[in-house]
Each structure stands twice: as C-alpha cells, then as structure tokens.
Amino acid sequence: MTVTTSTEHSADSPLLDVVGVDKTFVMHLQDGVELPVLSGLGFRVHRGECVVLDGTSGAGKSSILKMVYGNYGVDRGRILLSGNDGTVDIAATDPRRILAARRNQVGYVSQFLRCVPRVPALQVVAEPLLERGADADVAEERAADLLTRLSIPERLWGLPPATFSGGEQQRVNIARGFLPDLPLLLLDEPTASLDAHNRDVVIDLIREKCSRGTGMLGIFHDSYVRTAVADRLIDVASFIPRPTTQEPNGAVA
Numbered sequence: 001m002t003v004t005t006s007t008e009h010s011a012d013s014p015l016l017d018v019v020g021v022d023k024t025f026v027m028h029l030q031d032g033v034e035l036p037v038l039s040g041l042g043f044r045v046h047r048g049e050c051v052v053l054d055g056t057s058g059a060g061k062s063s064i065l066k067m068v069y070g071n072y073g074v075d076r077g078r079i080l081l082s083g084n085d086g087t088v089d090i091a092a093t094d095p096r097r098i099l100a101a102r103r104n105q106v107g108y109v110s111q112f113l114r115c116v117p118r119v120p121a122l123q124v125v126a127e128p129l130l131e132r133g134a135d136a137d138v139a140e141e142r143a144a145d146l147l148t149r150l151s152i153p154e155r156l157w158g159l160p161p162a163t164f165s166g167g168e169q170q171r172v173n174i175a176r177g178f179l180p181d182l183p184l185l186l187l188d189e190p191t192a193s194l195d196a197h198n199r200d201v202v203i204d205l206i207r208e209k210c211s212r213g214t215g216m217l218g219i220f221h222d223s224y225v226r227t228a229v230a231d232r233l234i235d236v237a238s239f240i241p242r243p244t245t246q247e248p249n250g251a252v253a
Ligand SMILES: Nc1ncnc2c1ncn2[C@@H]1O[C@H](COP(=O)(O)OP(=O)(O)OP(=O)(O)O)[C@@H](O)[C@H]1O
Pocket: 025, 026, 035, 037, 055, 056, 057, 058, 059, 060, 061, 062, 063, 064
C-alpha cells in the first residue's frame, strides 16, 4: 500500500498530480489484443481550479477520469491524490484505501445515474451526506435545496429516479455528486442531456464550488460550457501513444 502521510501538503500543493502514466487496454476475450491509449500522461489540478480534458472522441478522456477514480488500473506512473488525509497514489494502492479516498478526497459525477432501485430521488441525493454522518434532516434539507435549484419538481422527490427523463436523471446525479464537499470532483459530461437553463445552473454550481476551493477535472463536449468553466485545458491528444514502426532489419523505431 502506498500512502504518504505528507507533512509537505500546503494550500499550493496540487490536489491531483498525474505523473508519467501509460495505459494500454488488453482485450482478454479477443486473443489478448492490446490497445495502447495513453503514454506519458502528466498534469496537475490545484485547489479552486477547473481543468478540462480536451480531445477528440476516443482520445482517452473518460479513461483518465476512471483511472483517477481508481476504476481503471495503469501500466506505469503515479496518480497522487492529496487532501487532509495526506497523499495517496491511486495507481499503486489497495481497494480499501481507494474507497477511503472516495469518501474523503474525490467525488465523481458520471454521465449516467446509477443508484439502488426503488430508493426515492430525495434519498438518492441525500445519501452521500448521510454516509458521512450528517443528520437526516440536514441532509434532506440540503438535497431539497439542490433539487429545487436544478428544477426537479417536488412531486418527483418521493419517486425512484428509474423512470425519470434523461435530463431529470442527469440532474439528480449532479445533485448527488455536488452535495458533499470533497477536495476534488471529477465530471464526465454533466451537462450532456440538459436544456439551456439547467446547463447555466450547472455552470453556476461548478463556479461556486471552485470558488470554495474544490478542484475540478471535467469533460465537456459543449463548447459553451467548456468556455464558461475551464481555467485550463489539457490536450489529451498529445498523450496518444505514437505507433511503433518495424524497420526492414526487424528493429523497432
Ligand atoms: N474498458 C475498456 N476496454 C477496452 N478498451 C477501452 C475500455 N475503455 C475505453 N477503451 C478504449 O480506449 C479508448 C479511449 O476511450 P475513452 O472512453 O477514454 O475516450 P473518450 O476520449 O472519453 O471518448 P468520447 O469523447 O467518445 O467519450 C477508446 O478507443 C476505447 O475503445
């Protein structure tokens, strides 16, 4: 287990430091075909900044978020997450420490809502606060505030989100992801199914969270949203591995 209880962490230290990461997918059901996706990936995210992963479809943007969240392993390199608990290398630690990091250091708003069936929307949103020990009244009140802000009508709060529209589910997902205050938040296309009004609400939520010190790492295909929130772009295409060529004498260039 690689956990550094850092005494060097300060307000200027990055919340996320990705160093020299390579990633190749191996298709075990396809005769072990290898698909190199990223090579030498490196970037940082600091407190209060919104960093956007930029690049064409298939460049590896979602894979980067999944590596930072500990869903995907890496072949080489380090993914250092820092916070009050010290610094942990997500690329080299064990599942128990990854779960602890998800509780205290990093949140993830995926593109699609995944939640336990038959749980009402208000509970789905309040759950991350309840899991962290908040009173039920406080958690539900904050969940209700966020659902109101995201224009989810109160008549839906007591219903499970499984039958909600795509945009409604996405807004429940955003509310759930934005409720706890974690140092780093990963956003995978959080505005993809939203109308213009709700898209603007999400832009405001992102800015407000950043102004309170949260670091964001996100993917936004919508250039309006990207321009509105991005402090910095990472050009993921510059980390696509270059194909190796075989010389006539058998040497690999
Ligand atoms: N679990 C996986 N197994 C095998 N290959 C994968 C896996 N996940 C991603 N890939 C491959 O890695 C490459 C990058 O995928 P990824 O989803 O990270 O791209 P992206 O930049 O997020 O694309 P998009 O903008 O279209 O969502 C793709 O070629 C994809 O097929």
